[in-house]
Amino acid sequence: xxxxxxxxLLILLLLAISGVAWVGYQFTHPPTLDAYAKxxxxxGSTKDAEVRATFFGVSTLLFEDGxxxxxxxxxxxxxxxxxxxxxxxxxxxxxxxxxxxxxxxQHIDAVIAAHSHYDxxxxxxxxxxxxxxxxxxxxxxxNIGRGWGLPEQQIHVVHHGESVKVGAFDVVFLNAEHAPTxxxxxEIEGPLKPPVRANQYKEGQCFSILISHKGKTILVQSSxxxxxxxxxxxxxxxxxxxxxxxxxxxDQYREEYWHxxxxxxxxxxxxxxxxxxxxxxxxAPFAPMPRPFDDFEKSMAFLLNxxxxxxxxxxxxxxxxxxxxxx
Numbered sequence: 001x002x003x004x005x006x007x008x009l010l011i012l013l014l015l016a017i018s019g020v021a022w023v024g025y026q027f028t029h030p031p032t033l034d035a036y037a038k039x040x041x042x043x044g045s046t047k048d049a050e051v052r053a054t055f056f057g058v059s060t061l062l063f064e065d066g067x068x069x070x071x072x073x074x075x076x077x078x079x080x081x082x083x084x085x086x087x088x089x090x091x092x093x094x095x096x097x098x099x100x101x102x103x104x105x106q107h108i109d110a111v112i113a114a115h116s117h118y119d120x121x122x123x124x125x126x127x128x129x130x131x132x133x134x135x136x137x138x139x140x141x142x143n144i145g146r147g148w149g150l151p152e153q154q155i156h157v158v159h160h161g162e163s164v165k166v167g168a169f170d171v172v173f174l175n176a177e178h179a180p181t182x183x184x185x186x187e188i189e190g191p192l193k194p195p196v197r198a199n200q201y202k203e204g205q206c207f208s209i210l211i212s213h214k215g216k217t218i219l220v221q222s223s224x225x226x227x228x229x230x231x232x233x234x235x236x237x238x239x240x241x242x243x244x245x246x247x248x249x250x251d252q253y254r255e256e257y258w259h260x261x262x263x264x265x266x267x268x269x270x271x272x273x274x275x276x277x278x279x280x281x282x283x284a285p286f287a288p289m290p291r292p293f294d295d296f297e298k299s300m301a302f303l304l305n306x307x308x309x310x311x312x313x314x315x316x317x318x319x320x321x322x323x324x325x326x327x
Contacts, residue, residue, distance in 0.1 A: 031287075031288045031291070031296045031297050032287075033286075033287070033288070033316075033318075035300075036300065036316040037316075039314060039315055039316040040315070040316050040317070040318055041315060041316075041317060041318075041321065041323040043321055043322075046322050046323060046324050048324075049323075049324035049326075049327065050065060050213065050214060050216075050326075051063060051064070051065050051213050051216070051218075051324070051325060051326065052064050052065070052322050052323070052324060053218075053240075053322070053323055053324075053325045054103065054320065054321065054322045054323070055240075055271075055273060055317045055318075055319050055320075055321070056075075056076065056099070056103070056282065056319055056320065057075070057078070057276050057278060057282060057286060057319050058073065058075050058119050058120065058273070058274050058276065058278045059072055059073050059114055059120060059220065059222035059223075059240070059242055059273045059274045060072060060073045060074055060075050060076070061073070061220060061240060061273070062103065062105070062108075063169070063211060063213075063218070065167065065168055065169070065213060067167050067168070068109045068166050068167030068168065068169060069105075069107070069108050069109055069110075070108070070109065070110045070111075070112060070166055070169055070171065070211065071105075071108050071110070071111045071112070071127065071131075071133070072112050072113075072114060072209065072220055072222065073111075073112070073113055073114060073119075073120045073121065073124060073222070074111050074113075074123050074124045074127035074128075075118075075119050075120055075121075075122060075123050075124075075278070076092075076095050076096050076099035076100075076123055076127075076282055077089075077090075077091050077092040077095050077096065077122060077123050078095070078119075078278050078279060078280065078281055078282055079092075079198075079279065080279050080280075080281075081279045084118075084198045084279060085198075087195075088194070088195035088196055088197055089118060089122070089194065089195060089196070089197070089198055090122075090194035090195040090196075091122055091123045091125075091126045091148075091194065093126065095281070095282065096123055096126055096127060096130070097130070098283075099282055100127070100130060100131070102320070103320070105131060106131065107131050107132055107133075108127070108128070108131040108132075108133040109133060109134070109166045109167065110133055110134050110136055110164070110166050110171070111124050111127050111128040111131070111133045111134070111135050111136070112136045112137065112171070112209060113135070113136070113137035113138075113141040113144075114137075114206065114207050114209060114220065114222035114223070115137075115138070115140075115141075115178060115203050115204055115205065115206040115207065115222065115223065116137065116138060116140035116141045116144060116188055116201055116202060116203055116204035117178075117183065117201050117202075117203055118198050118201035119278050120222065121137065121140075121141050121144050121201065122144070122194070122201060124137070124141065124144065124145070125144060125145040125147075125148035125149075125150040126148060128145070128150060128154055129148075129150055129154070132154075133154070134154055134155075134156050135150060135154055135155050135156065136156045136158050136164065136171075136173075137157070137158065137204070137207075138157065138158070138204040138205035138207075139157050139187070139188075139204065139205075140187050140188035140202055140203070140204025140205070141157075141188075141204060142155045142157050143188040143189070143190055143191050143192055144188060144192050144201070146191040146192075147191035147192035147193040147194070148193070148194070158173045158207070159173070160173065160174060160175040160205075161173070161174065168213055168214060169211055169212070169213050170211070170212040170213075171209060171210070171211050171212075172209070172210040172212075172234075173207045173208075173209060174207060174208040174209075174210065174227075174230055174231065174234070175205060175206070175207065175208075175227055175230060176206045176207055176208040176221065176223070176225060176226060176227055176230060177206060177223075177225035177226055177227055178203055178206045178223045178225045179223045179224035179225045179242070179244060179245045179246065179249070180225065180245075180249070180253075181245055183199065183203070184203055184225075185202070185203055186202030186203055186204075187202055187204055188200075188201070188202050188204060206222070206223060206225065207222075208220070208221055208226075208227075208230065208231060208261075209221075209222075210234060210236060216237050216238075216326055217235060217236045217237055217238075218236060218237070218238050218239070218240065218325060219231070219234075219236035219238070219239040219240070219241075219261065219265055219267060220239075220240045220273075221239060221240070221241050221242050221261050222242045222273070222274060223242045223244065223274065224241075224242045224243055224244055224245060224246040224249070224257055224274070225257075226256070226257055226260040226261060227260075228260060229260070229264075230260065231260060231261060231264040231265050232264055234264070234265050235265055235266050236265040236266070236267050237267065237268060237269065237326060238267060238268075238269045238270075238271065238325045238326060239261060239262055239265065239267040239269070239270050239271070240271050240272075240273045240325075241261060241262070241270050241271065241272055241273065241303075242272075242273055242274035243272045243273070243274060243275050243296075243299040243300075243303070244274040244275065244289065244294060245293070245294050246294075246298075246299040246302070247294050247295025247296055247297070247298035247299040247302075248293075248294055248295055254299075254302050255306075258302075258303075258306050262306070262310075262312060263310070267312060268311075268312055268313060269312065269313045269314075269315060269325075269326075270303060270307060270312055270313070270314050270315070271314075271315050271316070271317050271325070272299070272300070272303060272314075272316065272317075273317075275288055275289070275294075275296055275299070276288060276289070276319070277289045277290065282319075286318070286319050
């Protein structure tokens with residue numbers, strides 16, 4: 001009997017060690033991007049582009065037409081996992097400065113926070129301050145700006161259905177939902193002064209953002225969530241589609257998400273965003289979120305399958321490459 005108990009304990013110990021080793025492997029060996037190289041944009045394709053777009057990870061996107069520019073989110077600090085889980089976090093001024101210099105960004109007209117989680121809005125006030133931009137977003141985003149000391153004249157609280165003109169760009173804000181995770185919901189009710197815990201960056205209002213320029217329209221869906229019929233009657237040519245945690249949702253959810261974003265707007269080109277592990281620094285090679293947090297390959301397989309069935313082109317955009325989103 002004693003020997004049997006010892007054997008059982010040994011087996012349990014080996015199983016526990018194997019489990020820890022498997023989890024460790026999953027964290028240190030994320031999915032590769034090799035399979036999507038054939039979907040990527042060619043560099044140097046923006047010579048005659050009326051609108052140029054650059055992706056910097058998560059849902060940080062720069063749109064510019066040579067006269068005016070719009071930055072969605074503007075998140076560059078990307079604190080590591082240990083800091084996010086155990087410490088207070090704050091914008092890294094050196095990283096923000098280096099990132100803006102690398103992207104050759106000196107002036108921006110509008111910095112728009114799609115919602116107020118730290119991986120979208122934490123750096124936005126500092127980016128707005130350095131580039132003389134107006135910070136647009138929910139009241140929660142405004143309170144992040146106020147906590148950072150951004151002047152009130154550089155803060156604009158937007159509401160559902162509101163339209164903002166930025167040169168030849170027209171930007172429309174529509175209420176959206178965040179992907180269903182344990183971090184959704186909540187408001188930042190007063191000025192938020194970092195350093196603070198990551199979970200103090202409450203979501204606030206999440207927006208679908210429609211950016212139109214001379215008859216062509218881009219949908220930016222920063223998070224893989226939706227409001228049922230929220231985009232009904234709206235049109236877009238290209239969707240920058242957030243897919244973070246989409247691989248962990250049900251088949252039914254993924255189909256509804258596609259229907260309420262891509263199909264509802266008649267989009268003919270989808271570019272996935274918010275697929276990367278945003279705890280990796282922006283000057284390191286980008287990689288998808290580790291499998292314990294998401295299933296990037298399942299999300300991509302779903303997009304490619306839906307795109308093939310419905311004649312929607314799926315393109316893959318690597319960070320820091322300027323593209324013509326309509327070409």
